[in-house]
Amino acid sequence: MSDEVPYRPLPLDQADVRYAHGPDSLPQDGVRAGETIELEWRDSTIYPGTHRKFWIHVPAACDPAEPASLAVFQDGWWYLDPEGEIRGGVVLDNLIGHGDIPATIGLFVDPGVFPDRAEPKNRNEEYDAFDERYVNFLLTEIIPQVTERYSISDDPARRLICGGSSGGDCAFTAAWLRPDVFGRVIGFLSSFAQMPGGNPYPALIPEVPRKDLRVFLQAGHRDLYWNEPKWNWLAENLRVAAALAEAGYDFRLVLGDGGHSPNHGGVLLPDAIRWIWRPAEGE
Structure with missing residues (x-):
């Protein structure tokens, strides 16, 4: 049976489009807050010398007797803030409360800062690098803070990593290098264009045996440098999506309007998570 999508007129100006959040991004009557x-x-x-905050969000519908799925979000508070664009905790509460996805604990991790430096942010060093430091940081330093408190599944198909902008290529790199840990990825407006040494994925993805990953990507028509020959966020996301398609990956690309804003990704998050957690064929 086909899904019928309501008609919506296309905006003439693609630079200043704002998408409206749906009901799954708002607190709902009958759904208890986690x-x-x-x-x-x-x-x-x-990352010696860095300080950071992180948040563990446990939806009320999670059964503590059963191992939960895990969803890790970069840029922790931006993705958790119930008044922000993403509203990750609200989304998890609603989707789990309505039985749309399995019980999932959210881990929202801020990038590190150096409190005593004039330029304190360590975000790009952590997120844009093409190496295992960040995923190892999660596995050895942060995720144990969750597993010592709650029961978490070890199945990579039940572990999602999500981020936007630099957090998006960070999420993809973490899963690409450790698919045995993270089998599900969501990347919004991923900053593949600014990875040191260039974006490796369009050439790399077809060259290696297909990994057991499911990937949701969102890109924007008017993302940074969208019509420039270099540093083109739109083009680099499209190249990664094309490589995933040609290599036969289970992936989905949603292309929207607007600039480098978390708005569209936040509006898409409920459906992105539903798609990510959908059962495999035959299950």
């Missing part, structure tokens, strides 16, 4: 724990991490051995 519990959120705020923690700090100041003892990193992988």
